[in-house]
Amino acid sequence: xxxxxxxxPGGVTKALTLSWDDGRIYDRQLVEILNHNGLKGSxxxxxxxxxxxxxxxxSEVASLYAGHxxxxxxSTHPFLTMTPREGIAxxxxxxxxxxxxxxxxxxxxxxxxxxxxxDQVLGMLPAFGIEYSRTVxxxxxxxxxxxxxxxxxxxxxxxxxxxxxxxLKEKPRFSHMQLLYVWGHxxxxxxxxxxxxxxxxxxxxxGHEEIWxxxxxxxxxxxxxxxxxxxxxxxxxxxxxxxxxVWISAAGQACRIAAGGTVRLG
Numbered sequence: 168x169x170x171x172x173x174x175x176p177g178g179v180t181k182a183l184t185l186s187w188d189d190g191r192i193y194d195r196q197l198v199e200i201l202n203h204n205g206l207k208g209s210x211x212x213x214x215x216x217x218x219x220x221x222x223x224x225x226s227e228v229a230s231l232y233a234g235h236x237x238x239x240x241x242s243t244h245p246f247l248t249m250t251p252r253e254g255i256a257x258x259x260x261x262x263x264x265x266x267x268x269x270x271x272x273x274x275x276x277x278x279x280x281x282x283x284x285x286d287q288v289l290g291m292l293p294a295f296g297i298e299y300s301r302t303v304x305x306x307x308x309x310x311x312x313x314x315x316x317x318x319x320x321x322x323x324x325x326x327x328x329x330x331x332x333x334x335l336k337e338k339p340r341f342s343h344m345q346l347l348y349v350w351g352h353x354x355x356x357x358x359x360x361x362x363x364x365x366x367x368x369x370x371x372x373x374g375h376e377e378i379w380x381x382x383x384x385x386x387x388x389x390x391x392x393x394x395x396x397x398x399x400x401x402x403x404x405x406x407x408x409x410x411x412x413v414w415i416s417a418a419g420q421a422c423r424i425a426a427g428g429t430v431r432l433g
Contacts, residue, residue: 168401168402168403168417168418168432168433169416169417169418169419170398170402170405170415170416170417170432171415171416172393172396172415173343173344173415173416174344174414174415174416174421175344175379175381175389175414176379176381176389176412176414177379177414178414178421178423179376179377179378179379180343180344180345180377181309181334181337181344181345181346181347181375181377181378181379182344182345182346182347182378182379182380182381182386183206183334183346183347183349183372183378183379183380183381184207184208184209184346184347184348184349184380184381184382184383184385184386185201185206185207185208185209185348185349185350186208186209186211186278186301186320186348186349186350186351186383187208187209187210187211187350187351187352187353188211188240188278188350188351188352189211189212189213189216189222189240189244189352189353189354190210190211190212190213190216190217190222190223190228190240191221191222191223191352191353191354192221192222192223193353193354193356193357194210194223194231194232194353195223195231196353196356196362197353197356197365198231198232198235200362200365200366200369201235201369202234203369204369204370204372204373204374205373205374205380206369206372206373206380207234207235207236207380207381207382207385208235208236208382209235209236209238209276209382209383209384210232210235210236210237210238211238211239211240211276211277211278211301212228212237212238212239212240212262212266213240213241213242213243213244213262213280214242214261214262214265214266214269215242215243215261215262215265216243216244221354225265225269228266228269228270229269229270229271232270235382236276236382236383236384236385237266237269237270237272237274238266238274238275238276238277238278238383238384239259239262239263239266239274239276239277239278239297240262240277240278240280241258241259241262241277241280242257242258242259242261242262242265243258244280244281245258245280246280246281246283247279247280247283247284247288248283248284248285248287248288252287252291255288255291256291256295259277259292259295259297260295262274262277263295263296273296274296275296275297275298275299275384275387276297276298276299276300276301276383276384276387277292277297277299277300277301278300278301278302278350279300279301279302279303281303282302282303282304284300284302284317289316289317292316293316297316298315298316298384298387299312299315299316299318299383299384299387300315300316300317300318301318301319301320301350301383302317302318302319302320303320303323303350304319304320305319305320305321305322305323305326305350306319306320306321307321307322307330308321309321309334309337309345309346309347310345310346311344311346311390312390315387315390318348318383320348320349320350321346321347321348321349322348322349322350323349323350323351324349324350324351324355324356324364324365324368325351325355327349327351327364327368328364328367328368328371330347330349331347331368331371331372332371334347334372335371335372335375346386347372349368388409388411389411389413391409391411392407392409392410392411392412392413392426393413393415395407395408395409396413396415396424402432403431403432403433404429404430404431404432405424405429405430405432406424406428406429407424407425407426407427407428407429408427409426409427410426410427411426412424412425412426412428417432417433418432418433
């Protein structure tokens with residue numbers, strides 16, 4: 168039996184995820200554009216800055232980001248490599264506590280303030296309940312993350328139009344899953360007066376049946392579920408112990424394994 172772990176939900180091979188930092192007031196316009204075009208994003212927020220000039224308020228968090236992911240970005244946006252271990256713990260855990268009280272669900276992801284991290288910071292994250300963290304080191308490809316705690320994106324939003332067009336034209340190679348991951352800040356669209364670029368990108372990328380639109384944590388959960396599949400020695404039986412349905416290719420056909428389900432292949 169020829170088995171390939173090569174499909175996203177729905178049996179598609181492409182996924183798009185977006186990632187936005189800081190929780191500035193311009194997120195309001197950004198979210199409206201995403202919602203209008205059916206795109207999903209993860210919003211990495213500094214809860215200690217809510218209500219300050221130029222930042223959203225705590226009272227609007229739940230409604231503003233409904234349908235998207237609320238994620239951590241530390242409480243006050245420090246350089247983590249210059250922060251004592253105790254301060255790192257406080258920054259991340261305090262941010263989680265405040266965001267979770269607003270979101271109503273566990274906050275399990277984050278992005279590094281200033282993109283600043285080192286091995287010590289990375290190694291501490293699992294103890295703080297963080298399951299992925301995005302960097303600012305764009306790799307320019309559509310590859311999946313090798314390490315979710317140092318998750319490098321495809322590109323900054325300044326290059327999203329060109330990458331979006333390339334992504335749509337790209338043909339799956341060797342049945343690999345392909346991920347377009349764009350990151351940035353909503354205030355940059357205001358500062359550069361180029362909101363039309365985001366609107367153009369959203370129109371370009373929205374509404375494609377062959378693309379899975381997902382938040383960062385949905386991507387992380389799915390990849391974890393794929394990794395957790397259990398196969399029989401002959402690979403003709405597969406068990407999915409996770410809470411997430413998984414799609415795989417079996418003899419060239421898409422096969423769905425329900426959460427907690429067992430499927431006999433072939």
